[in-house]
Amino acid sequence: MKRIGWKISTLAAALLVILAIAQPTRLKAQAAPPAGTASIHGHILNPAGLPITKGEVRLTTDRSSDAKDRKYPYKFPIDQDGNYKGTGIVAGTYVVFVFQDDKSLDFNESVPIAKDEDKLLDFDMSRAEYISKMSPEDRKALEEYKKKNAEVVAGNAKIQNLNALLTQARADNKAGNYDSAITAMKQATETKPDEGILWVTLGDAQLGSGETAAKAAKAAGTSPTDPAILQKYTDAAASYKKAADLNAASKKPNPETAGVAYNQLGQAEARLGDAKASSDAYEQAAKAQPEKAGMYFFNEAATLYNSGKLTEAGAAADKAIAADPKKADAYYIKGQALIPQATVDPKTQKIVAPPGCVEAYQEYLELAPDGPHAADVKGILEGIGAPIKSTFKAGKK
Known part of the structure; x- marks a missing residue:
């Protein structure tokens, strides 16, 4: 009998399945296999040792015809896990192929299948014998x-x-x-x-x-x-600077990362007593995320205020108000930053608040009539003889 030369396919075809998108196997109602027939099942790995998830296993006893004319009485699909199974096989000795896109990837030349047998036949294309027959390029x-x-x-x-x-x-x-x-x-x-x-x-x-x-x-x-x-504060400032610099140098700088890094840097610099560096950092945060400028400028004002730097806190509060006119606490900080500059009129002996101070306190009350600083603000206004608007309404309880 003439021996047929079974050709091993190229690596490109064998590896193609690695990139294929796994599709769910369609389930169809199957009739019971004829009595006295056999079945076959197994698992298939490609040369890289990964499951082949596309293709089919074909069985034939046709050893004499050319490959293009060969008949395959049994064809069983390979599922998304690299498994296959088939039933209704008449007993005999078969050549079993692994096909993908009508190209033979691997085969087993002589597979005896007995009546009523459930044949296990795996294909492992990562085996040394298979690899040795590949071209140097493959x-x-x-x-x-x-x-x-x-x-x-x-x-x-x-x-x-x-x-x-x-x-x-x-x-x-x-x-x-x-x-x-x-x-x-x-x-x-x-x-x-x-x-x-x-x-x-x-x-x-x-x-x-x-x-x-x-x-x-x-x-x-x-x-x-x-x-x-x-x-510790110096180390924190160095880490935030590193984060900001890395983000700025990246291919796609992230505005949020920049905003957070500069915002936190502002806190660290304030703890170190460097008001200018702190303000510069908050400015950078607002520049990185303009939509959050009000928050960053307020954080600047609060940080400087808590550090006892009232002049700088007042300037930051003005920027926060310009970015978000509804930020009540920014008005409070502005008033607190200005009130130490109050003087006493030598003629009337009345306290004279600096420009913008009373207005800042009044705006705070307008926005937060029941706010945490409302009582203090009313007390300050009363103490300096400034009017408290009567339009304030208590908030819902």
């Missing part, structure tokens, strides 16, 4: 694919680890476990030093650690500006 392409795939797998694992560290650090920051967050984010930034959001989270942990240390120092009666505490 083998090179396979190795390059394996290398790339390994890099992708390693990259995904790295990203998953970074995400886990980031999630844990954010939870630790929220819970006040700043040392733990610092440890996690230092590991993360060492692993991927070019990711801005990691530096933001590290900065948050360092800033939180500084705030905690400063609070403890005040409670203990020691200096909150101890060099060790200031170093």
Whole structure:
């Protein structure tokens, strides 16, 4: 009997299925297989060791005709998991092929199937025998694919680890476990030093650690500006700057990352006593996210106010009001920043508030008649003899 030369297909065809989108197998009602027939099933792997998810398995006993004229009495589809199965096969010895897009990928030349047997026949194209028959070009392409795939797998694992560290650090920051967050984010930034959001989270942990240390120092009666505490703020500022610089240098800078980084940098610089650097940072935050300028300018005003820098806080409050005229607390800060400049009229001995002060307090009451500072503001206005508008309405309780 003439021996037929079964040709192994190219790697390109074998790997094509890797990129194919898996489609759900259509289920059809199947009639019971004829009595006395056999069945077959198995799993199919391509040269890269991945399941083939497209194609069919064909069986034939036709060994004499040309490939193009060969008849295949049995054809069974390969499912999305790389499995196939078929029934109703008459007992015999078959050549079993794996086909994809009418191209033969692999075959088994002599497969005996007995009556009533459920034949298991797997195809593993990553076997050495199969690989050895591939062309040098195909083998090179396979190795390059394996290398790339390994890099992708390693990259995904790295990203998953970074995400886990980031999630844990954010939870630790929220819970006040700043040392733990610092440890996690230092590991993360060492692993991927070019990711801005990691530096933001590290900065948050360092800033939180500084705030905690400063609070403890005040409670203990020691200096909150101890060099060790200031170093925490310095580290936080450096991390925020790193985040902002990395984001700015990226192909697609993220406005939100920039806004958050500069906003937090403003806080750190204020803790270090550098009012100008703090204001510059908040300006950058507002520039990065104009739609949130009111919030960033208010944060600037509040940070400077809490640091006792009233003149700078008043200027920032003006910017916050210009960006968001409905921000009640910005008017309060403006009034508080101006009231120390009040003088006493030598003739009337009445207190004279500086320009804009009374108006700021009155606008606060207009916007927040039941606000947390409402009682204090009314007391100040009464104390300086300024009118309190009678149009205020109590808020809903």
